[in-house]
Amino acid sequence: MADTTSAGFMLNFSEYMDSFENTTSECLMLSYKEKVTLSVCVGISFCGLVDNAIVMRFLFFHVKKNPFTVYTLNLAVADFSLLLLLSLLMLLILTLPICSLFGSILLSYMEIAVGYLCHFFDLSSLGFLTAISVERCLSVLFPIWYRCRRPKRLTGIVSGLLWAFSGSLVSFMYLTFNFIDEHLKTFGAVAFATCLTFSLMMLVSNLSLFIKLQRGFRIRHPGKLYIAVLINVIFFFIFAIPFSVEVFVNLADRLQLFPEDTSLVLVMLNSSINPVIYFLVGCCRQRRSQCSVTAALRRVFEEKPTSSAPEDKVDETTV
Numbered sequence: 001m002a003d004t005t006s007a008g009f010m011l012n013f014s015e016y017m018d019s020f021e022n023t024t025s026e027c028l029m030l031s032y033k034e035k036v037t038l039s040v041c042v043g044i045s046f047c048g049l050v051d052n053a054i055v056m057r058f059l060f061f062h063v064k065k066n067p068f069t070v071y072t073l074n075l076a077v078a079d080f081s082l083l084l085l086l087s088l089l090m091l092l093i094l095t096l097p098i099c100s101l102f103g104s105i106l107l108s109y110m111e112i113a114v115g116y117l118c119h120f121f122d123l124s125s126l127g128f129l130t131a132i133s134v135e136r137c138l139s140v141l142f143p144i145w146y147r148c149r150r151p152k153r154l155t156g157i158v159s160g161l162l163w164a165f166s167g168s169l170v171s172f173m174y175l176t177f178n179f180i181d182e183h184l185k186t187f188g189a190v191a192f193a194t195c196l197t198f199s200l201m202m203l204v205s206n207l208s209l210f211i212k213l214q215r216g217f218r219i220r221h222p223g224k225l226y227i228a229v230l231i232n233v234i235f236f237f238i239f240a241i242p243f244s245v246e247v248f249v250n251l252a253d254r255l256q257l258f259p260e261d262t263s264l265v266l267v268m269l270n271s272s273i274n275p276v277i278y279f280l281v282g283c284c285r286q287r288r289s290q291c292s293v294t295a296a297l298r299r300v301f302e303e304k305p306t307s308s309a310p311e312d313k314v315d316e317t318t319v
Helices: 002-025 032-061 068-095 101-141 143-148 154-179 182-217 224-250 263-285 293-301 310-318
Strands: none
Touching: 032 068, 032 263, 032 293, 068 101, 068 154, 068 263, 068 293, 101 143, 101 154, 101 182, 101 224, 154 182, 182 224, 224 263, 224 293, 263 293
8 A cells, every 4th residue: 555655656746747847848938029028118117106106295295185186196006006016027027037837836826916906006097087087077067066065075985986996897807707707708898898988988078178168268278287187188098098908808818918019018108107297287388497396296286276257257267
């Protein structure tokens, strides 16, 4: 009996070693294009991390809280987290030799865990940018309701619901794609419809606000925050839409964060560009000596109403 047990153990051990040798012989080989793409993405992510950290610090410590600063702070947190996770995963792929069983297992688990969190923060970022657009639109189209009857805790409630909704949707998607194959198309359609709904809400809100501004005869110029939000939305449709569509359409077939095309670069640019937009808009028509980062952000988020209308109508006509 002992000989049989020993023989079985040696047989299992030899099979394990054979499988280990096969695993180690199949190293992860990145092409030159993939290395360049990942290196560019790491550089973009580091710049975006610094910029979003500056915005987060300013909005948290140096500005009075209002619905727009709260939503923008949550947006910066989502973008910062997305860039941090993607940069860590890309550095792992670039530096860790995936020629061992440990490396292969670590990479596979990292792709799943980081993939889940990245999809969560990407969807949250989309939700908060939509909330900013809708909030800005409501403040102009319904100024009396916005100033007098808007619930004071609405911003916190909406922020919490957006985080919870994003986490729930992505969790259901990952659980479905891994364990319930018959519902793949259903949850894929739900995810795509969610992104489409947020995008349409963002588009309609900004178009309505733009039309209102064009017809408003008392407005001297739109506020800097409106300009920053409008530019953010434009770059979102340029940069983030390809990644969101590819992720949520193909997620059922492959949990892959690194597509072969440039959609990964685009989504990292989208998460990194918002602080740059705030700075450039805040520095617009200002002297170089007045273009510090703090001063530029203060002009965007603490801008006082400017209008040729009487003082009691300023809030109704200025965005």
